[in-house]
Amino acid sequence: MSDIPQRPTLAVVGATGAVGTVMLALLTERPDVWGEIRLVASARSAGRTLRVRGEDVPVQALAPEVFDGVDIAVFDVPDEVSAQWAPVAAARGAVAVDNSGAFRMDPDVPLVVPEVNADAVADRPRGIIANPNCTTLSMIVAVGALHRAFGLESLVATSYQAASGAGQSGIDTLYAQLELVGGTRELGQTAGDVRKAVGEEGLGPFPAPLALNVVPWAGSLKDGGWSSEELKIRNESRKILGLPGLRVSATCVRVPVVTTHAVAVHARFSQPVTAGQARDVLASAPGVAVLDDPSAGEFPTPADVVGTDPTWVGRIRQSPDDPYEVALFVCGDNLRKGAALNTLQIAEFLAGG
Amino acid sequence: MSDIPQRPTLAVVGATGAVGTVMLALLTERPDVWGEIRLVASARSAGRTLRVRGEDVPVQALAPEVFDGVDIAVFDVPDEVSAQWAPVAAARGAVAVDNSGAFRMDPDVPLVVPEVNADAVADRPRGIIANPNCTTLSMIVAVGALHRAFGLESLVATSYQAASGAGQSGIDTLYAQLELVGGTRELGQTAGDVRKAVGEEGLGPFPAPLALNVVPWAGSLKDGGWSSEELKIRNESRKILGLPGLRVSATCVRVPVVTTHAVAVHARFSQPVTAGQARDVLASAPGVAVLDDPSAGEFPTPADVVGTDPTWVGRIRQSPDDPYEVALFVCGDNLRKGAALNTLQIAEFLAGG
Structure with missing residues (x-):
């Protein structure tokens, strides 16, 4: 990472979107490691002015020249826009940190969650680093901490996904x-x-009504009746954890929540794990907050944790029938840790922050 | 069942409640196998008149005498009321079919889902038959059909439970x-x-807001951090399926849906099961309706199936990593099959219907 200078120049591509808006808020809140921050969006949004770090910054139209002098470019744009423009940014010398699905499974692109596999950023032959899908991100920091301690063998994940996962x-x-x-x-x-x-x-972007309902579908149809979202949880978890043979089965369900994905995780490990052992590991894991005292009505819910940074974990239980299995209920803000925050954490790690 | 006459007398105890109301509607809709139908409720509701089979029927106050001449008494009242009064009904010669939690795990009380274990009604030394919990009932007809065909070994069930599971x-x-x-x-x-x-x-009966939220809690706190609702799924599934060693792990979550519970089921069998094999078994199983064509946007959702009788199944998939595991998304109306309908089906079976 020696090629990234002190106070590097950052470009935010997709600055006007739902995730971009959270990104600008985070850039204003967090320790400021950046020199210039350049805001980029489609030609339609160019010329607007957005506020970041207390300053008004003009939005520039996406073009090759906007990447000149940029050290790190974060992208939150549709897959096809990333597929075209992240390589352009890389060719102009920037490291592209991309939150689309375009590069996540590319073997030459690391898929990074700083709390889990920060070191993977070093090997980036295409100059591109991918940010995981929001549903994977909502649980993987907690699952990764448990994997380091106990050795993950299989995972059943069922989601309670918020509407904002489908954008504005x-x-x-x-x-x-x-x-x-x-x-x-x-x-x-x-x-x-x-x-x-x-x-x-x-119906908007959903295949069935979401109010007063839950909808067992997110993404597009893949082989075997699986949704793309379900296979992302499987494939991305395997790549991030470095476990190509991990057994993963997911069911993704949209729920009438605005923001914050929840995931019920039933994980099996290579050794017996008590609830207390799992709780101790999670309580000391970076990026994780444990809220687990049902006798006091304490467990995470989306409406209670939205807008915060940690991965919240509660309902930690050892299976009554299998001492190797632990059940958890995990909540993570899909626009923050699930998108803008993790992308920015990768960029900050590159910047030596 | 030779002691139950043609056109038996039925008592409905708890006739004025949310489930009782559905019961009266079902008694009016379904083939009429009953002689007298007697409506019973707390003293507070006595004297009211309710409509059933097109007739106005007075509500009688719960007392030992109301069971005189009753052949079958169905109960939908709180646990402690059932614990006291179902034995009274039985002592007066009625078969009590009880939808509370008071007797479900009593070894001398069969726990019955007619499509799965109808024959269990015959062995009822206490004169009481129990109806399962609504969340178990929302999935067990589908799970039972798959068990008969393929031999169930373990079950992970995560629920998307409706508000009406907590009553009016x-x-x-x-x-x-x-x-x-x-x-x-x-x-x-x-x-x-x-x-x-x-x-x-x-907040009403819920420990956190339910609108724009999901709440990972239902019931009371049991050992190991499990909720009573989660352990009911485990213990009742074992008893109904006759599998005392079945491995079951459940996470129960309340969602902002009025009526109809959904359950994401990940089930492992004693043999490999393809999605097609599972679909064929479910399509011909009594009480099950398959709605499973995601390419056409077809899968069950609570709002699309509420008010209907079947257990709806979609999203039938074989695990990509384990050919013995099948994932399903199941929806069942928790007031109908999950409560009133199953209770009435047991009563009708006793009546030779």
Whole structure:
């Protein structure tokens, strides 16, 4: 990382999006390791001014020249935009840290969660580092800490995914649907009546109504009936943990929550693990906050932890039938640790922060 | 069952509750195998008149005499009321079919799901038959069909449980919370703001806000940090399936849905099972409806199946890493099959229906 100077120049590509907005807030809140911060977006947004570190910064249109003099470029844009432009940034000398799905499984691109595999950033032959999917990120810091201590053998993960995982249109759709059904006590008791109230045009990015409902689908259809989101949890967990043979089975379900993904994790290890042992490891793990006292009503919920940085863990239990298996309930803000924060943590690590 | 006459007399105890209301609707809809139907509730509700089979029927106060001449008494009342009164009904000659938790794990009381273990009704030394918990019931018909075909070895079940599982107060609480947060777009983005909007007094029967949230808790605290609801899934599944050594690990989570529980099931069998084999078994299983074509956006969701009788199954997948494991997403109306319908099916089976 010797090629990155003190107070490097950072470019934020996708500065005007839902994740970009969180990124600018984080850049303002966190210790400032940056020299120039350059904001980049599509031509449509160019010319706008956004506030970061207390200053108004103009948004520049995405073009090869915007990367000249940039040391690190973070991308939060659609896959196809990243696929085209991250290599352009790298060719101009920047390290590209990309939050799309374009490069995550590329063997020449490290997939990095600083608390788990920070050292992987060093080997980046394409000059690109990938940021994991938000659902993987919502649990992997906790799972990684347990793996280091006990040796992970298999994982069943079922998600309770927030609407904002589908971007700003996901958020807007959920709020619009809630306004339609919120005051109507008859809705939700008869098959299809929520669907009728919402209408086909009100579904937004979701394949079924999300208000007063849960929807067992996220992403696109892959082989064997698996959704792309479910396979991302499997494939990305394997790559981040360095466990190519890890057995992973996931079911991804969208729930009517605005922001913060929750994941019920049932993990099996190579040795018996008590709840107390798991709790001790998690309590001292960087990036993890344990909230686990059901007798006092304490466990993480999305609405109670949204807007915070840690991976929150509660409901830590040893299986009554298998001493090698531990169950957890994990919550992580999908726009912060699940996207903007982890991307920025990678950039800060590169910057020697 | 020779002691139950043609057109037997049925008593419905708890006729005025949320499940009782569904019971009366089902008694009106379904083939009429009953002679007299007697409605029973607490003294507070006695004297009211409720409509069943198109007739107005007076509600009688719970007392030993109401069971005189009753052949079958179905109970949907709190555990302590059942514990006291189901034996009274049995002593007066009725078969008590009880939907509380009071008798489910009693070795002298069969725990029955007609599609799975109807024959178990015959051995009822106490004159009492128990109806399973609603979350177990929401998945067990599908799981039971797969067990018969492939031999179940272990089960990970994570629930997406509806508010009505906590009774009428659960329903009322969810609607009231939705009215508070429905039109407020700022809510749900900052930790604790939903909690502040709802207030401590607005939590109702839930330990955290349910609107714009999910809550990883149902029931009471048991050993090892498990909730009573999670252990019910384990213990009841073992008893119903006749598998005392079955490995079961469950995480129960309440979601902002009015009625219909969903369960993500990851089940491991004694032999390899393809998705096609599982789908074929489920498609021909009594009480199961398969809705599984993600390419056409087809999978069950609570809002699309609420108010119907079957156990709906979709997202049928074979694990990519373990050919013995199958994942499913199951939806069942927790007030119908999860409570009133199964209770009535047991009663009808006793009546020779």
